[in-house]
Amino acid sequence: ETGVTQSPTHLIKTRGQQVTLRCSSQSGHNTVSWYQQALGQGPQFIFQYYREEENGRGNFPPRFSGLQFPNYSSELNVNALELDDSALYLCASSLQRAGSTDTQYFGPGTRLTVL
């Protein structure tokens, strides 16, 4: 167990809808990263939050947004869902220090299906 939890486990939405995925980080971790993993692929970096501010973004459009809260919880919001958004969404918490990417602890993921 990594101590990182995500909810919900599974979610089905229709194209055009909006979705919010939630993550609870390990206590004491100041950084949360979100990844999208399509079937058969490796995870792709969406963005990272450090001390409640966005701290880097991958090649994802602005309809992917996030929030990080002081109580170690965070959210990933996706607007105007598209079929290609169907994937496993993973959050990972870490303790960032000295500008280095240290070990990231992953949650079990949320499986999103867009119909």
Next chain:
Amino acid sequence: SQQGEEDPQALSIQEGENATMNCSYKTSINNLQWYRQNSGRGLVHLILIRSNEREKHSGRLRVTLDTSKKSSSLLITASRAADTASYFCATGQGAQKLVFGQGTRLTINP
């Protein structure tokens, strides 16, 4: 786009044999990490090797890193059925993101 490339894409061996997976990457890195994923669920961190290290051990795992060749290998010795999973290498770049490869699907046959 993915930076790391794992080789082979799939590997099937008998229980008790050793399994070796390789990873190549393209840019300079702070560290390289190996993760395991069972059945499309969350990733489990296995080992982190820093750019100034050449070899690291953890239990039945041995990781090597060759920064001149931009490559790493993961060796699992005395494999068990429970080692069946997908294995990913991920390169740490700056303070922000991990860049994952597409993974090696390892199957251990009893």
